[in-house]
Amino acid sequence: xxxxxxxxxxxxxxxxxxxxxxxxxxxxxxxxxxxxxxxxxxxxxxxxxxxxxxxxxxxxxxxxxxxxxxxxxxxxxxxxxxxxxxxxxxxxxxxxxxxxxxxxxxxxxxxxxxxxxxxxxxxxxxxxxxxxxxxxxxxxxxxxxxxxxxxxxxxxxxxxxxxxxxxxxxxxxxxxxxxxxxxxxxxxxxxxxxxxxxxxxxxxxxxxxxxxxxxxxxxxxxxxxxxxxxxxxxxxxxxxxxxxxxxxxxxxxxxxxxxxxxxxxxxxxxxxxxx
Amino acid sequence: xxxxxxxxxxxxxxxxxxxxxxxxxxxxxxxxxxxxxxxxxxxxxxxxxxxxxxxxxxxxxxxxxxxxxxxxxxxxxxxxxxxxxxxxxxxxxxxxxxxxxxxxxxxxxxxxxxxxxxxxxxxxxxxxxxxxxxxxxxxxxxxxxxxxxxxxxxxxxxxxxxxxxxxxxxxxxxxxxxxxxxxxxxxxxxxxxxxxxxxxxxxxxxxxxxxxxxxxxxxxxxxxxxxxxxxxxxxxxxxxxxxxxxxxxxxxxxxxxxxxxxxxxxxxxxxxxxx
Numbered sequence: 385x386x387x388x389x390x391x392x393x394x395x396x397x398x399x400x401x402x403x404x405x406x407x408x409x410x411x412x413x414x415x416x417x418x419x420x421x422x423x424x425x426x427x428x429x430x431x432x433x434x435x436x437x438x439x440x441x442x443x444x445x446x447x448x449x450x451x452x453x454x455x456x457x458x459x460x461x462x463x464x465x466x467x468x469x470x471x472x473x474x475x476x477x478x479x480x481x482x483x484x485x486x487x488x489x490x491x492x493x494x495x496x497x498x499x500x501x502x503x504x505x506x507x508x509x510x511x512x513x514x515x516x517x518x519x520x521x522x523x524x525x526x527x528x529x530x531x532x533x534x535x536x537x538x539x540x541x542x543x544x545x546x547x548x549x550x551x552x553x554x555x556x557x558x559x560x561x562x563x564x565x566x567x568x569x570x571x572x573x574x575x576x577x578x579x580x581x582x583x584x585x586x587x588x589x590x591x592x593x594x595x596x597x598x599x600x601x602x603x604x605x606x607x608x609x610x611x612x613x614x615x616x617x618x619x620x621x622x623x624x625x626x627x628x629x630x631x632x633x634x635x636x637x638x639x640x641x642x643x644x645x646x647x648x649x650x651x652x653x654x655x656x657x658x659x
Numbered sequence: 660x661x662x663x664x665x666x667x668x669x670x671x672x673x674x675x676x677x678x679x680x681x682x683x684x685x686x687x688x689x690x691x692x693x694x695x696x697x698x699x700x701x702x703x704x705x706x707x708x709x710x711x712x713x714x715x716x717x718x719x720x721x722x723x724x725x726x727x728x729x730x731x732x733x734x735x736x737x738x739x740x741x742x743x744x745x746x747x748x749x750x751x752x753x754x755x756x757x758x759x760x761x762x763x764x765x766x767x768x769x770x771x772x773x774x775x776x777x778x779x780x781x782x783x784x785x786x787x788x789x790x791x792x793x794x795x796x797x798x799x800x801x802x803x804x805x806x807x808x809x810x811x812x813x814x815x816x817x818x819x820x821x822x823x824x825x826x827x828x829x830x831x832x833x834x835x836x837x838x839x840x841x842x843x844x845x846x847x848x849x850x851x852x853x854x855x856x857x858x859x860x861x862x863x864x865x866x867x868x869x870x871x872x873x874x875x876x877x878x879x880x881x882x883x884x885x886x887x888x889x890x891x892x893x894x895x896x897x898x899x900x901x902x903x904x905x906x907x908x909x910x911x912x913x914x915x916x917x918x919x920x921x922x923x924x925x926x927x928x929x930x931x932x933x934x
Binding site for chain 2: 404407408409410411412485486489490492538539540541542546572573575576577579580584585587593596597600601603604609612635638639640
């Protein structure tokens, strides 16, 4: 059981930042990654559909015998955490709550910003998760629609990304936030650009790192860690085009992404089979 | 000039965690890494010798035409920053001061812990760097001699590292530190193990991440960033055995470490040439 892979699911590529954290911090663990790139992005879809697609993908990972599930997609985390915990016998970790807990732990002035895609911003998933915060805590959410495109184009430094970041972050700076949640798994690749714009007084909370911490805790406490001499084998699955996935995934995560295989999942299955 | 590599110097392998941050956050930049593994560790050596060895290595990187220098070694940072700034025309970034600034920015209760090798602990390099902190700030330093050995053996999760970490961290927990500086560039690979032991109320400050932030700022402000279409070429140099370096470096940083070449530097040169 303990040599079984950790299943990491995302609608696309962002979850690879979570996988990168797992590879760095848990070098004996195998990762089975599934990106539903044929149906990405999930954000603009109705929640019932996000739930359906997510459970189809998670089912596939569970069929492969994973020992734990990581939902590394903000839209999916908001939609299916409760369902997934009920449905699967293995532990389930997601990206929103670990980041919220971390932000509450680190803020000094109680002013917390959240940046995300437009869809996550509109879903109010982060604001809802702060419901139990004391009245002294103020949370401001900001949509940053261009960040995903910039990250996927490899533009994570230089004048363009700095200018875009300045525009998006200005309203949060005016509110004097001292803590910023990176509420999209693409954004850890913008860490230094964001820190540059905000200055070092502002604390960045990476949902990728917070999620990896949660996973580490769950595996340790459940006795599910692989042995120290386990030679990990990583597998990369996409519902879309394996070549396109391979190219971007290597940029996101590195050369550990070797062969990419196509996964046939749900209706993506039918659609792709018909091509 | 801007396509020139960033020179990253360490006495051994730890600086690869800084190089990893550069690869992730500045994907268009080339890295020229030099690990003085023939003469590592620097920590136990007299400061004059650390200075001599470090300047020999930094000279070699400058001869290769690097556009900036990163001193990714705590012992070397303490010993040669002032000399290096005087000696070289390119910007010089090191690991101690960025971590101290970051810790001052994030602590909430003013109680800051520093973990490091025995040599860095004894050098009081971190304590000296906190000299301007207000009297409300208390800094406690703790030597963690076994961590480097565990990281180099790939033991970053599981009961052994957790137990060792509990022992080392207990005195800092008794002092109620809310911020912990990882004062050795090996330690970012223990992030999740340390966070597990300390709980999420404690903030970890990675000198690798803080240094990468400093480098990002320096390159951006000096107009030294590579163009967005630059295809980076990384080079890995060691004064020691290239095969041994290759093995550990891939575990520290990943498969981006391809060919490793031997660098002949200073007396290490003579010693190796005589073999």
